[in-house]
Amino acid sequence: MLTIFDGQKPMNRRELLRVGTLGLGGLSLSSLLGVKALAKGQPNPLTGKSVIFLFQQGGPSQHETFDPKPDAPSGVRSVGEVIPNSVPGTHFSGWMPRLARLADKFSVVRSFSTENSGHNIQPIVSRSSREANIGVHYSRVAGVTRPNSGLPTNVVLLPRSVDAHVPGPEARGNISATGPHSKGFAPFIPGKGGQLQYDMNLALSRDR
Incomplete structure (x- = not known):
């Protein structure tokens, strides 16, 4: 018989083992295989792709690299040339012509903010x-x-x-x-x- 214990009442080791054994006994082979089959049918969260996080300590700002802001006023936009990349409607700094040609092969995340200047x-x-x-x-x-x-x-x-x-x-x-x-x-x-x-x-x- 399974006894329901009060939450405030302590459970000794024998009672804990007895309840745990009953729980394990309720797991049949069919239920275990069903769980395994369910897990197998779930989509794999891994894509096989790699991420390279380039941390440029003291490197150029985003205005001189991936976000030149060509329509921004002087003092905000890039001081160098602005060139279109392989993704229509987007631009890179003129310092990175080779990366601009490969822009459709990677993603530039512009939405991350740390709220720390x-x-x-x-x-x-x-x-x-x-x-x-x-x-x-x-x-x-x-x-x-x-x-x-x-x-x-x-x-x-x-x-x-x-x-x-x-x-x-x-x-x-x-x-x-x-x-x-x-x-x-x-x-x-x-x-x-x-x-x-x-x-x-x-x-x-x-x-x-």
Whole structure:
């Protein structure tokens, strides 16, 4: 007999195991297979596409790159040439003619706002991203590695990936933050001084 316990009344271990066993007993093979079939019929949220987030610390503004605002007054619009791109009705700065020809192959997000005018790392790690690198959320859904290649799904390339003496953008925030998620979803950061190289170091001398 299944007893319904009052919410304020404590449940001892024996009672908990008894109720849990009854619940598991109600799961038949047909119901388990039905759940599996239902999950199989759901659309896959992964598209197989990749995202490259280019964080230009100290780089040109949007007016000189992807949003030149050709109809804006002087002082707001781009100071350089404005050229049409491969998407009808849109323009890029004249500094990027090759990207303009490929504009129909990628998306430019113009609606993101951090409500912060400071030139910091807000677009990458902030309250808007739940204090986590945006790649962390993706790897939590897609997995930390690609099943067909084993390559990591969340990679961060800092200047120190080339030379350990070149400082990265840590002054703007922790770009490897995982927020509420496990550290296992942290981005893979290659290069000298990275965690991967540290883990692969041998503690034994060459002679031994």
